Amino acid sequence: MNGFAYHTTSRVAIVTGASKGIGHDIALRLADDGLDVTINSRNLAELEVVAQEIRAKGRRVLPYVGDVSDEEVVKGMVEKTVEVLGRLDVMVANAGTAVVSRVVDMELKDWNYCMNSNLASVMLCYKYAARQMIKQGEGGRILGASSILGKKGGPEVSAYVATKFAIRGLTQCLAIELAPHKITVNTYAPGVILTQMTNVDALDKAYGGTHGAFTKHICGIPPEGPHSSGDTVASLVSYLAKPEAYFITGQSIVMDGGVVMS
Incomplete structure (x- = not known):
């Protein structure tokens, strides 16, 4: 009735960029909420540390190593999640990076690297999560990482800012497309989170x-x-991932101590 059918198996999430920082905090919070979690990054050793933390909470966990700007990696990650953990209810496309350069000094290779790491990766996570959730027919929650720099510009980070603005637009489009399937799509837009x-x-x-x-x-x-710390972001993601957040979609929600108000 509110975007999730209630089933006997545990709900399952994927969190990309989960080996450290905000992604790590989100993965642990979702485990605390009773979800089983696929955690992704490019570093297996770091992922195994996080996996142990999740297992200690009594939840199942699947570490999945790979670059989520690669379509085959994302496709395989979703397929493996369903194979091992049984389903997919929550996608958190958190992975990203920053390139520091003034526009007049920008190298195209650095621009493209940021576009792939921050934007293409989110699109791919959205695409394959949506396909799986539509197939399941029980609704779902898709979240992407924007930023207050997705709401205002800043010096020397034009590539990063461009991706974070674009993620907001991508999220609104997908929210409209997936509304008939009771799948919500939102972004979290942190201010300065110390990581x-x-x-x-x-x-x-x-x-x-x-x-x-x-x-x-x-x-x-x-x-x-x-x-603030990553717990601030994890708390918001925790709520947006819940069944009762069914009436929130297409939004980019800021948590920044009041720097950007809208």
Whole structure:
């Protein structure tokens, strides 16, 4: 009645970019919520550490190594998830990277790398998750990683910003397409979340001296401005993945301490 048929088997999620940072926190939170989880990154050793954390919570876990900008990897990941864990109810297309360069200095290879890593990967995860959820006929939840830099520009990160704006548009299109199937599609748009990715020592020192200072500069935030941990994002994803979130779709929800308000 609300986008999920209630079945006796456990709900199952895929989280990409799950070996560290926000993806790691999302995967653990979904395990706490009772989901079995496929976790993906390019690093098997790091994934195995996360897998042990999930098993300790009593949930099944499938580590899946691969580059999700490769269509065959994503197709295989969804197929293996269904084979091993039985189904797919939640896709979290979290994996991504950043390229630091002014537009006037941008190398096309760096631009294309960011487009593939951040945008093509999300499209592919959306595509194959949607196909599986439509086949199951029981609704589902699809989520992608945007950013407050998907709502406003910043210096030296044009490729990253372009992908995060594009993910919002892609998400709205898919939300419309999948509405008849009771599959919701949303993005989470964090502000400055302190992770390994935001810990850029030399640049942080140049812009205020503390972890996250350079990222805050890019986002137009002073060094003493707001930041948070990955738990903030994981909490939002946890709710959006639940059956009761059936009335939220096509949205890009910001959690940034009030930097961008809409």
